Amino acid sequence: MEKLKYDKKTGRLLFTKQMRKDYTILFPMMAPIHFEILGKVFKKLGYNCELLETNGPEIAQTGLKYVHNDTCYPAILSIGQLINAVQSGRYDVNKVALMITQTGGGCRASNYIHLLRKGLKKAGLEQIPVISLNLSGMEKNPGFKLTIGMIRRAVAGVIYGDSLMCLRNQCHPYEINDGDTDRLVKKWQDYIVGMLNQSKGYKLKEIKENLIKIADDFHSLEVDRSEKKVKVGVVGEIYVKYAALGNNNLEKFLEEENCEVNLPGILGFVLFKIDNRLEDIKLYGGSKIKRKVCQILMDYCLKVEDALVTSISRYDEFVAPSRYYHTKSLVDGVIGYGTKMGEGWLLTAEMLELVESGYHNIVCTQPFGCLPNHIAGKGMIRKIVETNPKANIVAVDYDAGAPKVNQENRIKLMLSIARENLEKEKVNI
């Protein structure tokens, strides 16, 4: 074990430069396509990162054991996954560190890192340092610094991930040769990692070129689109939206029900979080310098987004993601832009975006008792359905105690109506 050093002011255990050399950094799974890329990129940058791909009921059990049971499910799962890994015997508990994201918003999610530390303490693993991954300059560690290079690679990783996820979901249900789509995803993941690790592929120009190549490649997959499938969009609290562990394999379930699934990408969430700072200044006043910095970051991400939208909209078969500002405009008059905690107004906007792009059937996922979703999810569904009679939305709660059978039953009900609507559509054509 390296010497343990603590932050003088807060007494927080630090991740030191020495630790960086020989510690394994574990981080919990969320969106597989994206996270696999990011994990490998961080590794190349000198952090011995390992993405946890574990699953199974013991993860939730470990979480429940070390985290307050009324805390939201994503905390129970991601902390459960981390502690479960540490206790598995696969790692030297004196040479391991944990990494977890921290958004800094007004929702409980900003507290995950503290709950993780409390859990470690309870488990007698206080010597394990925890690294906060955030863009707000919250907790700092001598052994871990987000550099501009890292941020740019991360943004690139996110955008490539969004592209792969978006295209995969639109090809997989129609592929003629089983497994073609996923093989293509894998091929591109490897390619992207290789590229980023050679310090290539994260400049805007390269991103543009690569995204076009990716779209071309997916477009040339052998598919049969003659059978119309039920199109289902998935929105929700970010963790249960993407993580199979959190949503009981929702994507797979929907695929097995013969649906085409659409999960709006992660870049939108990143843009939303940056934009919040601008909105804050607009609504309540604030520093001009801060605004400037955010605007620069915002503009950069928007350019990257443009590359993505352009690359995919070249083909009529594909539905390209909506542009951030367009999505944002959809909630005008529905919910205010000041609703920024958790997924905030973006969650409502994504539902409207999906409806607009032809995904009328929506699963709105949330952890049981998710505070922001009382507002932006369940609280807005009535309004959305009122103004979009075609919208067919089901809200599903996820929780360690909520059994899969009930969730699937509710989703099946939504799908029954979706199929009925699809039949009607066919008749009308």
Place this chain on the structure above:
Amino acid sequence: MELRVGLDIGSTTIKCVVIDENNEIIYSSYERHLSKISEKIAEVLKVLKKDVLNGIENVKISLSGSAGMGIAESCGFPFVQEVYATRIAAKLFNPETDAIIELGGEDAKILFLNNGVEVRMNGSCAGGTGAFIDQMASLLNVSIEEMNELAKSHEKIYTIASRCGVFAKTDIQPLLNQGGRKSDISASIFYAVVNQTIAGLAQGREISGNVLYLGGPLTFISELRAAFDDVLKTNGTCPKNSLYYVSLGAALASDKLINLDTLLEKVSNYSHLGNFAFRPPLFNNEEEYLAFKKRHDQAQVAIYPFEKLQGPAYLGIDAGSTTLKCVVMDEKKNIYYTKYMSNSGNPVPLVKDLLQEIYELKPDIQIKASAVTGYGEDIIKNAFKVDFGIVETIAHFMAAKKFMPEVEFVIDIGGQDIKCFKIHNGTIDNIFLNEACSSGCGSFLQTFASALGYDIASFSKLGLFAKRPVNLGSRCTVFMNSAVKQAQKDGASIEDISAGLSLSVVKNALYKVIRASSPEELGKKVVVQGGTFLNDAVLRAFELEMGIEVVRPNISGLMGAYGAALYAQLMCENNKESTLISAEELEQFTHKIQVTNCGLCENHCRLTINVFNDGRRFIGGNRCERPITKKVVDNELNIYSYKLNLLQSYRDDTKGKRGEIGIPLGLNMFELLPFWTVLFNSLDIKVIYSPLSSRKLYLYGQTTIPSDTVCFPAKLMHGHIRELIRMGVKKIFYPCMSYNIDEKKGDNHYNCPVVAYYSEVINNNIKDLKKENIDFIKPYLGIHRHKDFASKFYENMKPHFPDLELKEVQEAVKNAYKAYDDYLSKIRIKGDEIILRAREKGKQILVLAGRPYHLDPEINHGIDKMLSSFDVTIISEDVVSNKVKSKINVHVLNQWTYHSRLYYAASYITNQKDMNLIQLVSFGCGVDAITTDEVRDILEKANKIYTQIKIDEITNLGAVKIRIRSLLSALERKENQNGKIKIR
């Protein structure tokens, strides 16, 4: 003739219909399946083949129902989702229907068929279904039919929490214990179901027009239909075949011919997937079990035949929530008489019979002293003139000490509650009672056993040698029901489920109630008791989970009563006679009940007045002592009542030249009331507040609540807004506020997401706003930025009050901030005064810590008044939170203004000897999952007792009282180690 078959596998029953080409039913069946689903389907199919389908080989058949999903998948049954099936049937048979309400065994559904089809099913947190009514009926000890009959003659409707069965139980039990009428309670239960259905499912959509009632409960219970009719102001119909709509829909949807024999074969051979999470067996073999038995048989107290009793005797009664227990012991603490019986609601006649039996069996008995404990303590003590009443926790501790003098931890799992406490230096140091949402205890096992067709004893025995006990997790009853369903679907055997449920009870206690993570935390010396631990499977599960060996007394189920007897012996004075009712008096004993509403304050408690034959009266249901003593409680030492009065004093007396504006009095608007009042008044705008919350106001807004799991204070906002509209207000001001005032106490100063943005929910879910053309003003305002606030407020309000001038707004804002500061300092000054006076009188000071809106009597349910009646002083968190001048270090992200006051208040009292803290927590408050642990940490590090009270719609304070009394007696012990309650 072409026939179509539909099967509906519900949570408790299996329904089958066969229809002909005219959609006429030619055959139907309705049976309970007792969770033996594949067997039952095979049975039904065989009957069909033999009696109905005579000779047809291929038939159009579909299956529906939540419990049939798995089997449909693996046997190749076409499957129709059950709500969808209902809709198909209703469209055909009742095309004029606007809405359908369907209640099943464990599901509740509403379908809207007009203006855009919408379907609602109960989510993961819901009771109010058939299973719930069954549970309530068994609690009342009547059949469903009797319950329906009883309800017909009701006079009063009690408020029963309608969220989930466990909550409702906590409401009903005390009503029963206090002698509430079964007819009134029966009807109240039906109304609770109605409220639950509407609140949980309507989610802002009005149920009107032609309503159809479907499903078992609504078919069989006419009074339930009447309750729906009454609340919905409609006249719904329960159609012919109302039980069979799902199966009818399934039959109608059948379009594929299926070979019946193949299907039957598949169903008969339906091999379970065996794919469920499981835990190691409780016992690997018989020897292990025998060794275990032997070890536990050592924890004995001697029990002798009653006739051998000589000399003075002591009587202990434990009138628990579901059982009544009694012990008679002699001077040497040996037991001569025990009684353990189920409490069918009203304990008074039971105790009467019991005493009669004692006097008959042992006419020469010399009862020296008697004591009673448990839920029914008050009424039994009064009815039978029992010498002493004692809090349950103390009673259990006394008994536990008898078996293990140096006991460190006692856990008691009874019928409905889990009680645990730590013992430190001979004092009860930390008490855990189960919150109303996690009572996976004895009564749950009981209900489950009978649902599966077993009695409790044989059911739990099944689990002892189960090979793969199902891992069911640690959740509340309602969730557990569905988890079991899932496990069955995955092929778990009855044995595995039985063992799994025993493990769950234990996990609930450990991880939800005690929140322990290791046995070391609880100590090595553990005594387990309560009826549930008589169950070897539960006991074993507990030892396995904890990894230690514990002591289970042979009188495990009688410990409360034994403790009471021990207490009676301890407390009795030598030359004094027992006051207990004599054999002669007992013969004359009668008991009558009247129900009335107390009118002495705004709580309007429903009182049950018990009148006994000698004219004595006992009043139950009261929250304070006023109806009994007629004395006004000394509110001088209760800051809650001061704060409430202070807020009322901000009465608006402006003329309002610029018009008027309405503000809902809830959530953050509570504390900001002085701010907004002064701000608007300075601008010549009259402010109209909605009244203080009431049950009526809540119900008024209930149908517009979109999320049934949001906290109660937020739900109340719907009533407030609707009330403002009703009052004729045309402009309503309810801003969104991400940020609160920055008190410089933490890392940030947010509001919680619900407080911050609830007006967005209001805006999109209360239709009246649009219908009545209300100008609903919900700007995003940043009250934390003093400098920018005036101009931002001006910008936002200008469109609504066009003649506003920035300058006057700036002035008004200045006044408003000042008013806010004045308000807080008034509270602090008053608080200091109260502290001073309490100290002069040597009284305990309790910090009743929550959020500013916990001031609302409908939210705190008069807990402050109840505390006052125990002669303690009450202050609130904001009185002391400012006394800590330096920034404190907490182990969480301290980013919410209201919540950081909790940390500061807790931190302040750590070195105030005479102060203790009780934290009020709203059910469903996600943020409090974080604060409660931290506040507990702060207090426990300083050796203070942490007490938490979860509040919801729930209106009965029985459980709260136990907690408070335990706390107070623990404090008393702490204060004076050789104090009044000597525990030897």
